[in-house]
Amino acid sequence: QKEVEQNSGPLSVPEGAIASLNCTYSDRGSQSFFWYRQYSGKSPELIMFIYSNGDKEDGRFTAQLNKASQYVSLLIRDSQPSDSATYLCAVNPNSGGYQKVTFGTGTKLQVIP
Amino acid sequence: GAGVSQTPSNKVTEKGKYVELRCDPISGHTALYWYRQSLGQGPEFLIYFQGTGAADDSGLPNDRFFAVRPEGSVSTLKIQRTERGDSAVYLCASSLGPSSGELFFGEGSRLTVL
Numbered sequence: 001q002k003e004v005e006q007n008s009g010p011l012s013v014p015e016g017a018i019a020s021l022n023c024t025y026s027d028r029g030s031q032s033f034f035w036y037r038q039y040s041g042k043s044p045e046l047i048m049f050i051y052s053n054g055d056k057e058d059g060r061f062t063a064q065l066n067k068a069s070q071y072v073s074l075l076i077r078d079s080q081p082s083d084s085a086t087y088l089c090a091v092n093p094n095s096g097g098y099q100k101v102t103f104g105t106g107t108k109l110q111v112i113p
Numbered sequence: 114g115a116g117v118s119q120t121p122s123n124k125v126t127e128k129g130k131y132v133e134l135r136c137d138p139i140s141g142h143t144a145l146y147w148y149r150q151s152l153g154q155g156p157e158f159l160i161y162f163q164g165t166g167a168a169d170d171s172g173l174p175n176d177r178f179f180a181v182r183p184e185g186s187v188s189t190l191k192i193q194r195t196e197r198g199d200s201a202v203y204l205c206a207s208s209l210g211p212s213s214g215e216l217f218f219g220e221g222s223r224l225t226v227l
Contacts, residue, residue: 008153034215043204043218044156088155100169101146101216103155 004104023089032092117219138207
């Protein structure tokens, strides 16, 4: 079982719709969860992090965490063509007291104008 | 510099050759990571430095791979006897410290082994 699993997509949504990206993780003791966005040919950039169960909102982005289900998601409201990218879910198992961040394979999002 | 700097941006080499990839992290960032990313995959952890020492090298695939960070700033990833399977983008990231979750990535070094 992979440590962090994501559907590779592509996920296609029309402009203005809500895009929902999902991720599951295997280590029940994981403490920190991150969403990175990666445009084609570019390096990943952090867009959201969440540490506690529930929702965390930042502008058009909402991260949701359910530790009991080992599930984290990212919602993008009012999707724009500029949101088209690969979204990487990343998890810190928090072992050893440092941030060994493990990434999923990413979900490719296409926002159709 | 303002961001994480990686050189070279592109490297083409022949099978069996030796390669060095360099990473200059953001000033003041004590934590430094190397990841490898193949097409269609997420970044794969290779090694983590806190200061000068390799705190976790569990992701290095075999003994052909080695990394150093002698003065706690610039790091070099060294690959001996390169193989075609080593072709990938090698990403370096830095963060403020071990308790910081935000990784700042460089633009990567694309390695192609012919």
